Amino acid sequence: MRRSCHGNARPARRGAAAAIVLSVSILLTGACASTRLRGASDAPLSPSDRKARVLDARTLESSPLTALGLLEPILEEGDDAYWSRQAVEQVAAMDGSLARKGVSAAGVLLAHYSMDPRSPLAAHLLFHGAKLMAGTGQDQDERLALYLLLRLIDEHSPSPLWDDAVWLAADICRDRGYRGDETAVLEEALLPHPGWGTDALSGRFVQKVRYRLARLYERQGRREKALFEYALVINFHDGLALKDDALWRIAVVHADLGNDELEQEALRMLLSECPWSRHAAQARERLR
Structure with a gap:
Protein backbone atom coordinates (compact mmCIF):
# COMPACT_ATOMS: atom_id res chain seq x y z
CA MET A 1 0.00 0.00 0.00
CA HIS A 193 -8.70 -6.45 -10.80
CA PRO A 194 -8.32 -4.72 -14.18
CA GLY A 195 -11.47 -6.51 -15.40
CA TRP A 196 -14.19 -8.75 -14.10
CA GLY A 197 -12.71 -12.16 -14.68
CA THR A 198 -14.89 -15.25 -14.42
CA ASP A 199 -15.71 -15.29 -10.71
CA ALA A 200 -19.13 -13.74 -10.09
CA LEU A 201 -18.39 -13.15 -6.41
CA SER A 202 -15.18 -11.36 -7.27
CA GLY A 203 -17.16 -9.33 -9.77
CA ARG A 204 -19.70 -8.29 -7.17
CA PHE A 205 -16.93 -7.33 -4.81
CA VAL A 206 -15.19 -5.12 -7.37
CA GLN A 207 -18.50 -3.46 -8.14
CA LYS A 208 -19.04 -2.72 -4.44
CA VAL A 209 -15.53 -1.26 -4.18
CA ARG A 210 -16.05 0.97 -7.22
CA TYR A 211 -19.40 2.21 -5.92
CA ARG A 212 -18.04 2.90 -2.42
CA LEU A 213 -15.04 4.67 -3.96
CA ALA A 214 -17.31 6.81 -6.12
CA ARG A 215 -19.34 7.86 -3.08
CA LEU A 216 -16.12 8.87 -1.34
CA TYR A 217 -15.06 10.89 -4.37
CA GLU A 218 -18.43 12.66 -4.27
CA ARG A 219 -17.99 13.63 -0.63
CA GLN A 220 -14.50 14.88 -1.43
CA GLY A 221 -15.84 17.06 -4.25
CA ARG A 222 -14.07 14.96 -6.90
CA ARG A 223 -17.17 14.64 -9.03
CA GLU A 224 -15.47 13.75 -12.32
CA LYS A 225 -13.70 10.81 -10.70
CA ALA A 226 -16.99 9.78 -9.09
CA LEU A 227 -18.71 9.83 -12.48
CA PHE A 228 -15.92 7.71 -13.95
CA GLU A 229 -16.32 5.00 -11.29
CA TYR A 230 -20.12 5.04 -11.55
CA ALA A 231 -19.78 4.60 -15.32
CA LEU A 232 -17.59 1.54 -14.79
CA VAL A 233 -20.25 0.07 -12.50
CA ILE A 234 -23.02 0.43 -15.08
CA ASN A 235 -20.99 -0.25 -18.24
CA PHE A 236 -18.79 -3.17 -17.23
CA HIS A 237 -20.83 -4.85 -14.54
CA ASP A 238 -24.19 -4.89 -16.25
CA GLY A 239 -26.79 -7.09 -14.61
CA LEU A 240 -25.29 -7.09 -11.13
CA ALA A 241 -26.50 -5.23 -8.06
CA LEU A 242 -25.88 -1.48 -7.62
CA LYS A 243 -26.48 -0.56 -11.26
CA ASP A 244 -29.60 1.41 -10.37
CA ASP A 245 -27.83 3.10 -7.45
CA ALA A 246 -24.97 4.09 -9.76
CA LEU A 247 -27.37 5.51 -12.36
CA TRP A 248 -29.16 7.50 -9.67
CA ARG A 249 -25.90 8.94 -8.38
CA ILE A 250 -24.85 9.85 -11.92
CA ALA A 251 -28.08 11.81 -12.29
CA VAL A 252 -27.55 13.55 -8.93
CA VAL A 253 -23.94 14.48 -9.71
CA HIS A 254 -24.84 15.85 -13.14
CA ALA A 255 -27.64 17.89 -11.55
CA ASP A 256 -25.14 19.33 -9.06
CA LEU A 257 -22.82 20.20 -11.94
CA GLY A 258 -25.64 21.84 -13.90
CA ASN A 259 -25.50 19.23 -16.67
CA ASP A 260 -29.27 19.06 -17.21
CA GLU A 261 -29.19 16.96 -20.38
CA LEU A 262 -26.88 14.36 -18.87
CA GLU A 263 -28.99 14.25 -15.71
CA GLN A 264 -32.12 13.58 -17.76
CA GLU A 265 -30.33 10.93 -19.81
CA ALA A 266 -29.29 9.10 -16.64
CA LEU A 267 -32.83 9.27 -15.26
CA ARG A 268 -34.29 7.85 -18.48
CA MET A 269 -31.76 5.03 -18.45
CA LEU A 270 -32.58 4.28 -14.82
CA LEU A 271 -36.32 4.01 -15.52
CA SER A 272 -35.75 2.02 -18.71
CA GLU A 273 -33.25 -0.51 -17.41
CA CYS A 274 -34.12 -0.63 -13.70
CA PRO A 275 -37.88 0.11 -13.39
CA TRP A 276 -37.93 -1.86 -10.12
CA SER A 277 -35.40 0.49 -8.51
CA ARG A 278 -36.07 2.15 -5.16
CA HIS A 279 -35.08 5.37 -6.93
CA ALA A 280 -37.74 5.00 -9.65
CA ALA A 281 -40.38 7.25 -8.03
CA GLN A 282 -37.89 10.08 -7.47
CA ALA A 283 -36.53 9.63 -10.98
CA ARG A 284 -40.01 10.04 -12.49
CA GLU A 285 -40.56 13.21 -10.45
CA ARG A 286 -37.31 14.73 -11.72
CA LEU A 287 -37.75 13.64 -15.33
CA ARG A 288 -38.91 16.45 -17.60
Missing part, protein backbone atom coordinates in the same frame (compact mmCIF):
# COMPACT_ATOMS: atom_id res chain seq x y z
CA ARG A 2 1.19 3.55 -0.59
CA ARG A 3 0.15 4.73 2.86
CA SER A 4 -1.38 3.18 5.92
CA CYS A 5 -3.84 4.95 8.16
CA HIS A 6 -1.30 5.25 10.93
CA GLY A 7 1.09 7.20 8.75
CA ASN A 8 3.67 4.56 7.90
CA ALA A 9 4.81 3.80 4.40
CA ARG A 10 4.44 0.38 2.78
CA PRO A 11 4.37 -2.37 5.46
CA ALA A 12 7.72 -3.72 6.61
CA ARG A 13 9.34 -6.71 4.97
CA ARG A 14 8.08 -10.13 5.99
CA GLY A 15 10.80 -10.96 8.51
CA ALA A 16 10.64 -7.66 10.37
CA ALA A 17 6.86 -7.58 10.31
CA ALA A 18 6.63 -11.14 11.62
CA ALA A 19 8.84 -10.11 14.52
CA ILE A 20 6.55 -7.15 15.22
CA VAL A 21 3.50 -9.42 15.18
CA LEU A 22 5.19 -11.91 17.50
CA SER A 23 6.17 -9.17 19.99
CA VAL A 24 2.61 -7.87 19.99
CA SER A 25 1.20 -11.37 20.47
CA ILE A 26 3.53 -11.83 23.46
CA LEU A 27 2.22 -8.62 25.00
CA LEU A 28 -1.37 -9.77 24.61
CA THR A 29 -2.52 -11.44 27.80
CA GLY A 30 -1.72 -15.13 27.93
CA ALA A 31 -0.69 -15.49 24.30
CA CYS A 32 2.58 -17.26 24.97
CA ALA A 33 1.30 -19.28 27.91
CA SER A 34 -1.31 -20.86 25.68
CA THR A 35 0.85 -21.54 22.62
CA ARG A 36 2.75 -24.82 22.43
CA LEU A 37 5.23 -25.98 19.81
CA ARG A 38 4.83 -29.44 18.36
CA GLY A 39 7.78 -31.69 18.90
CA ALA A 40 9.60 -33.48 16.10
CA SER A 41 7.99 -36.75 17.17
CA ASP A 42 4.44 -35.46 16.75
CA ALA A 43 2.82 -37.28 13.85
CA PRO A 44 0.99 -35.18 11.23
CA LEU A 45 -2.73 -34.93 11.78
CA SER A 46 -5.01 -36.61 9.28
CA PRO A 47 -8.10 -34.81 7.92
CA SER A 48 -10.27 -36.99 10.16
CA ASP A 49 -8.10 -36.08 13.17
CA ARG A 50 -8.54 -32.37 12.43
CA LYS A 51 -12.28 -32.77 12.02
CA ALA A 52 -12.61 -34.69 15.31
CA ARG A 53 -10.57 -32.08 17.19
CA VAL A 54 -12.64 -29.17 15.88
CA LEU A 55 -15.94 -30.92 16.60
CA ASP A 56 -14.78 -31.86 20.10
CA ALA A 57 -13.62 -28.29 20.75
CA ARG A 58 -17.08 -27.01 19.87
CA THR A 59 -18.56 -29.09 22.70
CA LEU A 60 -16.17 -27.67 25.32
CA GLU A 61 -17.61 -24.21 25.88
CA SER A 62 -17.04 -24.45 29.62
CA SER A 63 -13.43 -25.66 29.15
CA PRO A 64 -11.90 -23.25 26.62
CA LEU A 65 -8.29 -24.08 27.53
CA THR A 66 -8.94 -27.76 26.89
CA ALA A 67 -10.56 -26.84 23.58
CA LEU A 68 -7.58 -24.66 22.70
CA GLY A 69 -5.25 -27.57 23.42
CA LEU A 70 -7.13 -29.61 20.83
CA LEU A 71 -6.97 -26.87 18.21
CA GLU A 72 -3.41 -25.58 18.48
CA PRO A 73 -1.74 -28.63 16.89
CA ILE A 74 -3.89 -27.93 13.81
CA LEU A 75 -2.76 -24.31 13.73
CA GLU A 76 0.87 -25.35 14.10
CA GLU A 77 0.71 -27.57 11.03
CA GLY A 78 -0.43 -24.57 9.00
CA ASP A 79 -2.27 -26.45 6.25
CA ASP A 80 -4.89 -24.57 4.27
CA ALA A 81 -7.48 -27.33 4.54
CA TYR A 82 -11.16 -27.01 5.43
CA TRP A 83 -10.86 -28.24 9.02
CA SER A 84 -7.70 -26.19 9.54
CA ARG A 85 -9.64 -23.06 8.61
CA GLN A 86 -12.45 -24.19 10.88
CA ALA A 87 -9.92 -24.49 13.71
CA VAL A 88 -8.85 -20.87 13.20
CA GLU A 89 -12.47 -19.72 13.24
CA GLN A 90 -13.19 -21.77 16.35
CA VAL A 91 -10.31 -20.15 18.24
CA ALA A 92 -11.65 -16.74 17.18
CA ALA A 93 -15.15 -17.73 18.31
CA MET A 94 -13.74 -18.64 21.74
CA ASP A 95 -12.40 -15.11 22.27
CA GLY A 96 -14.74 -14.28 25.17
CA SER A 97 -14.36 -17.57 27.03
CA LEU A 98 -10.57 -17.55 26.59
CA ALA A 99 -10.37 -13.95 27.83
CA ARG A 100 -12.08 -15.02 31.06
CA LYS A 101 -9.20 -17.48 31.51
CA GLY A 102 -6.60 -14.79 30.85
CA VAL A 103 -5.83 -15.86 27.29
CA SER A 104 -6.07 -13.68 24.18
CA ALA A 105 -7.49 -15.48 21.14
CA ALA A 106 -5.99 -12.78 18.92
CA GLY A 107 -2.62 -13.34 20.57
CA VAL A 108 -2.82 -17.08 19.94
CA LEU A 109 -3.65 -16.62 16.26
CA LEU A 110 -1.00 -13.96 15.68
CA ALA A 111 1.64 -15.99 17.52
CA HIS A 112 0.99 -18.90 15.17
CA TYR A 113 1.10 -16.55 12.19
CA SER A 114 4.45 -15.12 13.30
CA MET A 115 5.94 -18.61 13.58
CA ASP A 116 5.45 -19.16 9.84
CA PRO A 117 4.17 -16.11 7.91
CA ARG A 118 4.48 -18.07 4.66
CA SER A 119 2.35 -21.04 5.68
CA PRO A 120 -0.75 -21.85 3.61
CA LEU A 121 -2.87 -21.00 6.68
CA ALA A 122 -1.18 -17.61 7.26
CA ALA A 123 -3.89 -15.47 5.64
CA HIS A 124 -6.58 -17.00 7.86
CA LEU A 125 -4.52 -16.58 11.02
CA LEU A 126 -3.71 -12.99 10.10
CA PHE A 127 -7.27 -12.01 9.15
CA HIS A 128 -9.02 -13.48 12.17
CA GLY A 129 -6.37 -12.14 14.56
CA ALA A 130 -6.72 -8.69 13.02
CA LYS A 131 -10.52 -8.87 13.08
CA LEU A 132 -10.52 -9.64 16.80
CA MET A 133 -8.18 -6.73 17.49
CA ALA A 134 -10.31 -4.38 15.39
CA GLY A 135 -13.29 -5.21 17.59
CA THR A 136 -11.78 -4.28 20.96
CA GLY A 137 -12.53 -0.57 20.64
CA GLN A 138 -8.98 0.25 21.73
CA ASP A 139 -7.03 2.75 19.65
CA GLN A 140 -3.77 0.81 19.69
CA ASP A 141 -5.51 -2.46 18.79
CA GLU A 142 -7.31 -0.85 15.84
CA ARG A 143 -4.04 0.57 14.55
CA LEU A 144 -2.37 -2.83 14.72
CA ALA A 145 -5.41 -4.49 13.11
CA LEU A 146 -5.16 -2.05 10.23
CA TYR A 147 -1.45 -2.75 9.83
CA LEU A 148 -2.10 -6.50 9.73
CA LEU A 149 -4.93 -6.16 7.23
CA LEU A 150 -2.77 -4.07 4.91
CA ARG A 151 -0.14 -6.81 5.08
CA LEU A 152 -2.73 -9.40 4.14
CA ILE A 153 -3.93 -7.26 1.22
CA ASP A 154 -0.36 -6.75 -0.01
CA GLU A 155 0.96 -10.27 0.47
CA HIS A 156 -1.93 -12.74 0.33
CA SER A 157 -3.75 -11.96 -2.90
CA PRO A 158 -5.52 -13.95 -4.14
CA SER A 159 -6.96 -15.31 -0.90
CA PRO A 160 -10.51 -16.29 0.07
CA LEU A 161 -10.30 -13.61 2.78
CA TRP A 162 -8.76 -10.89 0.61
CA ASP A 163 -12.10 -9.23 -0.12
CA ASP A 164 -13.04 -9.22 3.56
CA ALA A 165 -9.64 -7.77 4.49
CA VAL A 166 -10.04 -4.90 2.02
CA TRP A 167 -13.52 -4.09 3.32
CA LEU A 168 -12.53 -4.28 7.00
CA ALA A 169 -9.42 -2.12 6.44
CA ALA A 170 -11.54 0.49 4.66
CA ASP A 171 -14.12 0.36 7.48
CA ILE A 172 -11.42 0.98 10.10
CA CYS A 173 -10.14 3.99 8.16
CA ARG A 174 -13.70 5.31 7.82
CA ASP A 175 -14.52 4.82 11.49
CA ARG A 176 -11.31 6.55 12.53
CA GLY A 177 -12.04 9.46 10.20
CA TYR A 178 -9.18 8.74 7.80
CA ARG A 179 -11.11 9.47 4.61
CA GLY A 180 -8.01 9.86 2.46
CA ASP A 181 -6.65 6.52 3.60
CA GLU A 182 -10.02 4.83 3.13
CA THR A 183 -9.88 6.05 -0.45
CA ALA A 184 -6.30 4.78 -0.84
CA VAL A 185 -7.23 1.31 0.47
CA LEU A 186 -10.06 1.00 -2.05
CA GLU A 187 -7.99 2.38 -4.93
CA GLU A 188 -5.23 -0.13 -4.22
CA ALA A 189 -7.79 -2.93 -3.96
CA LEU A 190 -8.81 -2.35 -7.56
CA LEU A 191 -5.28 -2.73 -8.94
CA PRO A 192 -5.29 -6.57 -9.06
Whole structure:
Protein backbone atom coordinates (compact mmCIF):
# COMPACT_ATOMS: atom_id res chain seq x y z
CA MET A 1 0.00 0.00 0.00
CA ARG A 2 1.19 3.55 -0.59
CA ARG A 3 0.15 4.73 2.86
CA SER A 4 -1.38 3.18 5.92
CA CYS A 5 -3.84 4.95 8.16
CA HIS A 6 -1.30 5.25 10.93
CA GLY A 7 1.09 7.20 8.75
CA ASN A 8 3.67 4.56 7.90
CA ALA A 9 4.81 3.80 4.40
CA ARG A 10 4.44 0.38 2.78
CA PRO A 11 4.37 -2.37 5.46
CA ALA A 12 7.72 -3.72 6.61
CA ARG A 13 9.34 -6.71 4.97
CA ARG A 14 8.08 -10.13 5.99
CA GLY A 15 10.80 -10.96 8.51
CA ALA A 16 10.64 -7.66 10.37
CA ALA A 17 6.86 -7.58 10.31
CA ALA A 18 6.63 -11.14 11.62
CA ALA A 19 8.84 -10.11 14.52
CA ILE A 20 6.55 -7.15 15.22
CA VAL A 21 3.50 -9.42 15.18
CA LEU A 22 5.19 -11.91 17.50
CA SER A 23 6.17 -9.17 19.99
CA VAL A 24 2.61 -7.87 19.99
CA SER A 25 1.20 -11.37 20.47
CA ILE A 26 3.53 -11.83 23.46
CA LEU A 27 2.22 -8.62 25.00
CA LEU A 28 -1.37 -9.77 24.61
CA THR A 29 -2.52 -11.44 27.80
CA GLY A 30 -1.72 -15.13 27.93
CA ALA A 31 -0.69 -15.49 24.30
CA CYS A 32 2.58 -17.26 24.97
CA ALA A 33 1.30 -19.28 27.91
CA SER A 34 -1.31 -20.86 25.68
CA THR A 35 0.85 -21.54 22.62
CA ARG A 36 2.75 -24.82 22.43
CA LEU A 37 5.23 -25.98 19.81
CA ARG A 38 4.83 -29.44 18.36
CA GLY A 39 7.78 -31.69 18.90
CA ALA A 40 9.60 -33.48 16.10
CA SER A 41 7.99 -36.75 17.17
CA ASP A 42 4.44 -35.46 16.75
CA ALA A 43 2.82 -37.28 13.85
CA PRO A 44 0.99 -35.18 11.23
CA LEU A 45 -2.73 -34.93 11.78
CA SER A 46 -5.01 -36.61 9.28
CA PRO A 47 -8.10 -34.81 7.92
CA SER A 48 -10.27 -36.99 10.16
CA ASP A 49 -8.10 -36.08 13.17
CA ARG A 50 -8.54 -32.37 12.43
CA LYS A 51 -12.28 -32.77 12.02
CA ALA A 52 -12.61 -34.69 15.31
CA ARG A 53 -10.57 -32.08 17.19
CA VAL A 54 -12.64 -29.17 15.88
CA LEU A 55 -15.94 -30.92 16.60
CA ASP A 56 -14.78 -31.86 20.10
CA ALA A 57 -13.62 -28.29 20.75
CA ARG A 58 -17.08 -27.01 19.87
CA THR A 59 -18.56 -29.09 22.70
CA LEU A 60 -16.17 -27.67 25.32
CA GLU A 61 -17.61 -24.21 25.88
CA SER A 62 -17.04 -24.45 29.62
CA SER A 63 -13.43 -25.66 29.15
CA PRO A 64 -11.90 -23.25 26.62
CA LEU A 65 -8.29 -24.08 27.53
CA THR A 66 -8.94 -27.76 26.89
CA ALA A 67 -10.56 -26.84 23.58
CA LEU A 68 -7.58 -24.66 22.70
CA GLY A 69 -5.25 -27.57 23.42
CA LEU A 70 -7.13 -29.61 20.83
CA LEU A 71 -6.97 -26.87 18.21
CA GLU A 72 -3.41 -25.58 18.48
CA PRO A 73 -1.74 -28.63 16.89
CA ILE A 74 -3.89 -27.93 13.81
CA LEU A 75 -2.76 -24.31 13.73
CA GLU A 76 0.87 -25.35 14.10
CA GLU A 77 0.71 -27.57 11.03
CA GLY A 78 -0.43 -24.57 9.00
CA ASP A 79 -2.27 -26.45 6.25
CA ASP A 80 -4.89 -24.57 4.27
CA ALA A 81 -7.48 -27.33 4.54
CA TYR A 82 -11.16 -27.01 5.43
CA TRP A 83 -10.86 -28.24 9.02
CA SER A 84 -7.70 -26.19 9.54
CA ARG A 85 -9.64 -23.06 8.61
CA GLN A 86 -12.45 -24.19 10.88
CA ALA A 87 -9.92 -24.49 13.71
CA VAL A 88 -8.85 -20.87 13.20
CA GLU A 89 -12.47 -19.72 13.24
CA GLN A 90 -13.19 -21.77 16.35
CA VAL A 91 -10.31 -20.15 18.24
CA ALA A 92 -11.65 -16.74 17.18
CA ALA A 93 -15.15 -17.73 18.31
CA MET A 94 -13.74 -18.64 21.74
CA ASP A 95 -12.40 -15.11 22.27
CA GLY A 96 -14.74 -14.28 25.17
CA SER A 97 -14.36 -17.57 27.03
CA LEU A 98 -10.57 -17.55 26.59
CA ALA A 99 -10.37 -13.95 27.83
CA ARG A 100 -12.08 -15.02 31.06
CA LYS A 101 -9.20 -17.48 31.51
CA GLY A 102 -6.60 -14.79 30.85
CA VAL A 103 -5.83 -15.86 27.29
CA SER A 104 -6.07 -13.68 24.18
CA ALA A 105 -7.49 -15.48 21.14
CA ALA A 106 -5.99 -12.78 18.92
CA GLY A 107 -2.62 -13.34 20.57
CA VAL A 108 -2.82 -17.08 19.94
CA LEU A 109 -3.65 -16.62 16.26
CA LEU A 110 -1.00 -13.96 15.68
CA ALA A 111 1.64 -15.99 17.52
CA HIS A 112 0.99 -18.90 15.17
CA TYR A 113 1.10 -16.55 12.19
CA SER A 114 4.45 -15.12 13.30
CA MET A 115 5.94 -18.61 13.58
CA ASP A 116 5.45 -19.16 9.84
CA PRO A 117 4.17 -16.11 7.91
CA ARG A 118 4.48 -18.07 4.66
CA SER A 119 2.35 -21.04 5.68
CA PRO A 120 -0.75 -21.85 3.61
CA LEU A 121 -2.87 -21.00 6.68
CA ALA A 122 -1.18 -17.61 7.26
CA ALA A 123 -3.89 -15.47 5.64
CA HIS A 124 -6.58 -17.00 7.86
CA LEU A 125 -4.52 -16.58 11.02
CA LEU A 126 -3.71 -12.99 10.10
CA PHE A 127 -7.27 -12.01 9.15
CA HIS A 128 -9.02 -13.48 12.17
CA GLY A 129 -6.37 -12.14 14.56
CA ALA A 130 -6.72 -8.69 13.02
CA LYS A 131 -10.52 -8.87 13.08
CA LEU A 132 -10.52 -9.64 16.80
CA MET A 133 -8.18 -6.73 17.49
CA ALA A 134 -10.31 -4.38 15.39
CA GLY A 135 -13.29 -5.21 17.59
CA THR A 136 -11.78 -4.28 20.96
CA GLY A 137 -12.53 -0.57 20.64
CA GLN A 138 -8.98 0.25 21.73
CA ASP A 139 -7.03 2.75 19.65
CA GLN A 140 -3.77 0.81 19.69
CA ASP A 141 -5.51 -2.46 18.79
CA GLU A 142 -7.31 -0.85 15.84
CA ARG A 143 -4.04 0.57 14.55
CA LEU A 144 -2.37 -2.83 14.72
CA ALA A 145 -5.41 -4.49 13.11
CA LEU A 146 -5.16 -2.05 10.23
CA TYR A 147 -1.45 -2.75 9.83
CA LEU A 148 -2.10 -6.50 9.73
CA LEU A 149 -4.93 -6.16 7.23
CA LEU A 150 -2.77 -4.07 4.91
CA ARG A 151 -0.14 -6.81 5.08
CA LEU A 152 -2.73 -9.40 4.14
CA ILE A 153 -3.93 -7.26 1.22
CA ASP A 154 -0.36 -6.75 -0.01
CA GLU A 155 0.96 -10.27 0.47
CA HIS A 156 -1.93 -12.74 0.33
CA SER A 157 -3.75 -11.96 -2.90
CA PRO A 158 -5.52 -13.95 -4.14
CA SER A 159 -6.96 -15.31 -0.90
CA PRO A 160 -10.51 -16.29 0.07
CA LEU A 161 -10.30 -13.61 2.78
CA TRP A 162 -8.76 -10.89 0.61
CA ASP A 163 -12.10 -9.23 -0.12
CA ASP A 164 -13.04 -9.22 3.56
CA ALA A 165 -9.64 -7.77 4.49
CA VAL A 166 -10.04 -4.90 2.02
CA TRP A 167 -13.52 -4.09 3.32
CA LEU A 168 -12.53 -4.28 7.00
CA ALA A 169 -9.42 -2.12 6.44
CA ALA A 170 -11.54 0.49 4.66
CA ASP A 171 -14.12 0.36 7.48
CA ILE A 172 -11.42 0.98 10.10
CA CYS A 173 -10.14 3.99 8.16
CA ARG A 174 -13.70 5.31 7.82
CA ASP A 175 -14.52 4.82 11.49
CA ARG A 176 -11.31 6.55 12.53
CA GLY A 177 -12.04 9.46 10.20
CA TYR A 178 -9.18 8.74 7.80
CA ARG A 179 -11.11 9.47 4.61
CA GLY A 180 -8.01 9.86 2.46
CA ASP A 181 -6.65 6.52 3.60
CA GLU A 182 -10.02 4.83 3.13
CA THR A 183 -9.88 6.05 -0.45
CA ALA A 184 -6.30 4.78 -0.84
CA VAL A 185 -7.23 1.31 0.47
CA LEU A 186 -10.06 1.00 -2.05
CA GLU A 187 -7.99 2.38 -4.93
CA GLU A 188 -5.23 -0.13 -4.22
CA ALA A 189 -7.79 -2.93 -3.96
CA LEU A 190 -8.81 -2.35 -7.56
CA LEU A 191 -5.28 -2.73 -8.94
CA PRO A 192 -5.29 -6.57 -9.06
CA HIS A 193 -8.70 -6.45 -10.80
CA PRO A 194 -8.32 -4.72 -14.18
CA GLY A 195 -11.47 -6.51 -15.40
CA TRP A 196 -14.19 -8.75 -14.10
CA GLY A 197 -12.71 -12.16 -14.68
CA THR A 198 -14.89 -15.25 -14.42
CA ASP A 199 -15.71 -15.29 -10.71
CA ALA A 200 -19.13 -13.74 -10.09
CA LEU A 201 -18.39 -13.15 -6.41
CA SER A 202 -15.18 -11.36 -7.27
CA GLY A 203 -17.16 -9.33 -9.77
CA ARG A 204 -19.70 -8.29 -7.17
CA PHE A 205 -16.93 -7.33 -4.81
CA VAL A 206 -15.19 -5.12 -7.37
CA GLN A 207 -18.50 -3.46 -8.14
CA LYS A 208 -19.04 -2.72 -4.44
CA VAL A 209 -15.53 -1.26 -4.18
CA ARG A 210 -16.05 0.97 -7.22
CA TYR A 211 -19.40 2.21 -5.92
CA ARG A 212 -18.04 2.90 -2.42
CA LEU A 213 -15.04 4.67 -3.96
CA ALA A 214 -17.31 6.81 -6.12
CA ARG A 215 -19.34 7.86 -3.08
CA LEU A 216 -16.12 8.87 -1.34
CA TYR A 217 -15.06 10.89 -4.37
CA GLU A 218 -18.43 12.66 -4.27
CA ARG A 219 -17.99 13.63 -0.63
CA GLN A 220 -14.50 14.88 -1.43
CA GLY A 221 -15.84 17.06 -4.25
CA ARG A 222 -14.07 14.96 -6.90
CA ARG A 223 -17.17 14.64 -9.03
CA GLU A 224 -15.47 13.75 -12.32
CA LYS A 225 -13.70 10.81 -10.70
CA ALA A 226 -16.99 9.78 -9.09
CA LEU A 227 -18.71 9.83 -12.48
CA PHE A 228 -15.92 7.71 -13.95
CA GLU A 229 -16.32 5.00 -11.29
CA TYR A 230 -20.12 5.04 -11.55
CA ALA A 231 -19.78 4.60 -15.32
CA LEU A 232 -17.59 1.54 -14.79
CA VAL A 233 -20.25 0.07 -12.50
CA ILE A 234 -23.02 0.43 -15.08
CA ASN A 235 -20.99 -0.25 -18.24
CA PHE A 236 -18.79 -3.17 -17.23
CA HIS A 237 -20.83 -4.85 -14.54
CA ASP A 238 -24.19 -4.89 -16.25
CA GLY A 239 -26.79 -7.09 -14.61
CA LEU A 240 -25.29 -7.09 -11.13
CA ALA A 241 -26.50 -5.23 -8.06
CA LEU A 242 -25.88 -1.48 -7.62
CA LYS A 243 -26.48 -0.56 -11.26
CA ASP A 244 -29.60 1.41 -10.37
CA ASP A 245 -27.83 3.10 -7.45
CA ALA A 246 -24.97 4.09 -9.76
CA LEU A 247 -27.37 5.51 -12.36
CA TRP A 248 -29.16 7.50 -9.67
CA ARG A 249 -25.90 8.94 -8.38
CA ILE A 250 -24.85 9.85 -11.92
CA ALA A 251 -28.08 11.81 -12.29
CA VAL A 252 -27.55 13.55 -8.93
CA VAL A 253 -23.94 14.48 -9.71
CA HIS A 254 -24.84 15.85 -13.14
CA ALA A 255 -27.64 17.89 -11.55
CA ASP A 256 -25.14 19.33 -9.06
CA LEU A 257 -22.82 20.20 -11.94
CA GLY A 258 -25.64 21.84 -13.90
CA ASN A 259 -25.50 19.23 -16.67
CA ASP A 260 -29.27 19.06 -17.21
CA GLU A 261 -29.19 16.96 -20.38
CA LEU A 262 -26.88 14.36 -18.87
CA GLU A 263 -28.99 14.25 -15.71
CA GLN A 264 -32.12 13.58 -17.76
CA GLU A 265 -30.33 10.93 -19.81
CA ALA A 266 -29.29 9.10 -16.64
CA LEU A 267 -32.83 9.27 -15.26
CA ARG A 268 -34.29 7.85 -18.48
CA MET A 269 -31.76 5.03 -18.45
CA LEU A 270 -32.58 4.28 -14.82
CA LEU A 271 -36.32 4.01 -15.52
CA SER A 272 -35.75 2.02 -18.71
CA GLU A 273 -33.25 -0.51 -17.41
CA CYS A 274 -34.12 -0.63 -13.70
CA PRO A 275 -37.88 0.11 -13.39
CA TRP A 276 -37.93 -1.86 -10.12
CA SER A 277 -35.40 0.49 -8.51
CA ARG A 278 -36.07 2.15 -5.16
CA HIS A 279 -35.08 5.37 -6.93
CA ALA A 280 -37.74 5.00 -9.65
CA ALA A 281 -40.38 7.25 -8.03
CA GLN A 282 -37.89 10.08 -7.47
CA ALA A 283 -36.53 9.63 -10.98
CA ARG A 284 -40.01 10.04 -12.49
CA GLU A 285 -40.56 13.21 -10.45
CA ARG A 286 -37.31 14.73 -11.72
CA LEU A 287 -37.75 13.64 -15.33
CA ARG A 288 -38.91 16.45 -17.60
